[in-house]
Amino acid sequence: MPTFTYPEIPVDGLLRASAARDPGGTAVRTARAALSFGDLDARADRIAAYVQRHTGGRPGARIGVANVLDAVFAAGYHGVLRAGATVVLVNPLIGEDGLRHVFAASGAEIALVPAATAHLLAKLRPALPALHTVVVTDAPDAVVPPGCLPLHTALDGIPQAPEPVTADLDAVACVQFTTGTTGRPKGVLLTHRNVVANARQTALAHRLDGDSVTVNHLPLYHVMHLNSALDAGACQVLCPDPDPLVSLAVAAGTGATHYYGLPARLHRLAADPRLAATERAARGGGRLTAVLSGGSALRRDAAHTLRELLGVPVVQGYGMAELAPLTHCQQPGRYRPGAVGAPVPGTRCRLIDLTTGRPVGVWSTGEVQVKGPQLMAGYLGEETCARIDADGWFSTGDVGYVDDDGALWLVDRLDDIFKYDNEIVSPSRVEGILATDPRVADCVVAGWPDEEHGGLVWAGLVLRDEADTGPRVLDVLDSITARANEQLAPFEHIRLTEALDTVPRTPTGKPARRLIRQQLAQRAAS
Known part of the structure; x- marks a missing residue:
């Protein structure tokens, strides 16, 4: 290294x-x-x-x-x-x-x-x-x-x-x-030390310098964006307007080189019919070099749409609060849809077996562990942190694998995956299949507790307006489920489907999976 x-x-x-x-x-x-x-x-x-x-x-x-x-x-x-x-x-x-x-x-x-x-x-x-x-x-x-x-x-x-x-x-x-x-x-x-190290790591990974202009189309001011721009001497443009087309106009008008957005907002931007009809210059053309996303998974179809319409790479990153937060980032020249990229400078990553805890090789699925100067000092009110081992490796709770080039691919959260007949089911993978159906506006998948199989795949779907046909909504749900199951392994098949008005989310835009699991457990028990 x-x-x-x-x-x-x-x-x-x-x-x-x-x-x-x-x-x-x-x-x-x-x-x-x-x-x-x-x-x-x-x-x-x-x-x-x-x-x-x-x-x-x-x-x-x-x-x-x-x-x-x-x-x-x-x-x-x-x-x-x-x-x-x-x-x-x-x-x-x-x-x-x-x-x-x-x-x-x-x-x-x-x-x-x-x-x-x-x-x-x-x-x-x-x-x-x-x-x-x-x-x-x-x-x-x-x-x-x-x-x-x-x-x-x-x-x-x-x-x-x-x-x-x-x-x-x-x-x-x-x-x-x-x-x-x-x-x-x-x-x-x-x-x-954690914060300054990660400011430099982020500036290097995102290729920020004194000529960079970043647009923050985020609901909050993230410390990572603040300090990495200060480290590089870059200009930060703040756009609190939630309208994605407004943010792109701001990017174009300010000569932005980097556009930061949350996956939930980027998904809406990719689906916005106004985007394709907007002139390239008003879509953030000119100096824009990349759209950067993090916080949760960005759907591949949305990334592809934005890449085609904006003409720049849509770069995914990975990290968490305990790591100040960035640990991995794709590089525009080595972009591959679905990966979160290689470790940022000064960071080491390994995968460990979910059962034995021993390190595994490339392409093998395991829990992601990370170490580096950005690793937190601990948690408030706790003398020791069980998630950091004696050698300084931090267990992220995320499941993934590393490819031959050292890029990390995430499968799911350790808390979110579940087993059907001893086979691991990844809710994120099932959601990715469902999201390709044009009738689905949003979706969330979780395990429905089952004594015989362990967990059944439950899917909550938000239908697009034109797909919601009133009394025939059950037929639409059955059709969407059948289409998805054709692309899923038998143990991943969706067994329970229901229509939702909206997917419950945390303030940062992630699906509120813990709440959903609690609700499903209560319903299953009754």
Whole structure:
């Protein structure tokens, strides 16, 4: 493996270095304004000074920061770290129960959040004794919930620069909670070293440099995209509008080189009839080099459609919160539909047998294990992590295989696969077959508990409007099932099918499989 090096600096040093290198260059662009690296650095300084004043400069004080798709998050995230405090990432899309868990588990004492989140926190304050201040980041008119204050008011009278802090690179920089798809969300402890290493790994894997312009068409501001762009000195364009055609127009208008989107949104974009009718230049043509996707599997048919219509590779990546998060990425020149690519620089990957735990060779299915400098320090509140072995290998819980070129192909989650007559069934594979049927708008597959066979394949289908024929819907479901079963092995055959209005999903767009399994188990038991 080639030697991999990354800056030996704290996370906020990424912003400081970009500001020193190109103070007037555009760091973040929104529909309202463009912010230079120097301006963003100055805003981070003010927030850092504020945090120091209200925590007494206590190292490691935990501050909740909502990762809204706005420049205020970039300034808040780096400002908190510059103060010597620890960022607790707050997903503004989670509900009241999720917020209660995040703030209670982390002990965050200050929150930098939008007004909608502040309203919920105001209700929860009696149950969160550690939380003494809620700062609203999107209240220019100063109208905020009771007991909260707007950001511009909070910064009145605050020094322009904080007191210098010497950061321990192995200290926790960020607490990021998992999505909770397999249980109660856990707080992942990421050190400065983890985050900076993965920023460099991502910049290299995505081929970012100072001439790159990235469009983030995401519901949240992901730290991976923020810090990899800062490491490379790239411009970030934030597009919160959910309309995929709007995001492509933004990409074309800003000269974007990289377009980041979630699979759920890219699936909708590929199916949007307006896409094919739009001129190539307005579809993000010009400088665009790649569409990049991660978080969950991107269907092959959607990737093919987007590649044909946009004229650029549609690149899939892989990772998770515990790995800061990126570990694998396809390369545009070595693109193969369905793979998630080779490990990013400085990362090792192996597969282990699901029964024996011993490493397996190429093309053999096993659990994915990863090690590298981006591997978390552990989980919040846990002294040891059972998922990290004595040699530093992290068990991801994903099942896959590696090909002759070292590219990783994912089969499914270990928690999601099940057995029918001792044969392993991959819900993702069955979903992939169902998704090719033009009558299916969305689908989800899970195991229906069965005493005789172990698990029966259950499929929930969201039908396209033209396929939903009212009283004949059962005939349509039977036809879709029969067509899919012709392409599936006998043990993969769909035994139970039902129509759904929508596939339940997590705030990050992944199917809520744990909830679905619980519901199926309850129904099977009754």
